[in-house]
């Protein structure tokens with residue numbers, strides 16, 4: 001059993017912790033929190049060992065009626081792998097703590113690529129992380145792009161990818177984020193950081209990305225154009241994507257017209273927190289004009305990186321190959337949508 005510690009128990013951390021507890025080959029060593037808020041209370045209620053992330057604030061937990069198992073360095077010492085889910089930039093600050101304890105570490109996409117030995121996407125470059133000391137699971141958007149680019153590149157070759165990313169302003173719980181009533185080119189410079197981030201997974205891939213931010217919280221939406229190196233048809237691309245567990249093709253007759261209905265669908269399906277771990281690609285949008293493929297996809301920013309974090313644990317510990325790990329993760333979490341079956 002691999003003992004996994006989660007440092008930072010917010011949007012990503014709480015989902016990674018739940019996913020760890022579902023795996024047959026992993027145990028949750030504990031989670032580290034900075035303060036005794038409602039998420040700390042939930043962790044305690046779930047029976048997760050709770051550690052104080054900031055030693056000076058450890059007393060606050062007891063004062064709030066929450067027992068702690070210790071301080072974060074004890075969690076790092078006890079874990080075989082630590083998954084750092086702290087806000088952007090804090091992961092880099094925590095790197096020395098993980099090194100001190102010789103604990104392999106997984107970082108998130110908000111960190112710069114040089115925080116870790118490798119940038120990671122299970123479908124595209126799992127092998128690069130096998131036996132590494134650290135890996136960075138690329139951002140939700142880069143994860144979503146890597147999942148479609150890997151099969152397209154393997155099957156047809158990618159001459160050039162062009163993607164416009166319409167980004168949600170903040171997560172549902174991020175009440176301080178915006179825009180509230182605006183549509184922003186963000187970043188206004190081109191390419192956005194997503195293209196270079198894709199290149200940390202596919203170093204030679206030719207890609208331009210443009211980013212925008214809108215007053216939405218539910219999901220990101222991508223408008224994708226990929227010029228392929230060889231001929232394809234829309235039907236063949238649909239068949240190719242159908243073999244990918246982490247790609248969900250929204251059927252035309254599902255009456256799912258946007259992120260709102262996608263989330264409703266996820267809740268109806270009994271998904272925890274209404275999570276959609278898969279890219280959600282509108283099947284009707286898949287169009288091929290000569291060698292140009294077009295599609296729209298929605299990405300659930302809060303959850304698509306969660307299966308990737310689980311696979312990254314197995315890659316760092318060398319306990320499974322990519323196919324085995326992705327299958328185990330899917331079975332344990334219920335990743336994959338067989339609509340209509």
Ligand SMILES: NC(=O)C1=CN([C@@H]2O[C@H](COP(=O)(O)OP(=O)(O)OC[C@H]3O[C@@H](n4cnc5c(N)ncnc54)[C@H](O)[C@@H]3O)[C@@H](O)[C@H]2O)C=CC1
Nearest residue numbers: 008009010011012053085086087088108110111140301302
């Ligand atoms: N929310 C999203 O849409 C996605 C976020 N990411 C990345 O995941 C990482 C985490 O993001 P979120 O979960 O959204 O952030 P979050 O703000 O929801 O959660 C971060 C948690 O870490 C805690 N924290 C702060 N300082 C800490 C410290 N020194 N030690 C331990 N914990 C500390 C915060 O109190 C909070 O509970 C970032 O790198 C982000 O870019 C990646 C994909 C999607």
Ligand SMILES: O=C(OP(=O)(O)O)[C@H](O)COP(=O)(O)O
Nearest residue numbers: 109110139140141142167169301
């Ligand atoms: O990594 C993300 O988005 P990004 O790839 O657009 O930077 C996540 O949705 C987190 O974005 P945030 O930095 O706006 O919280």
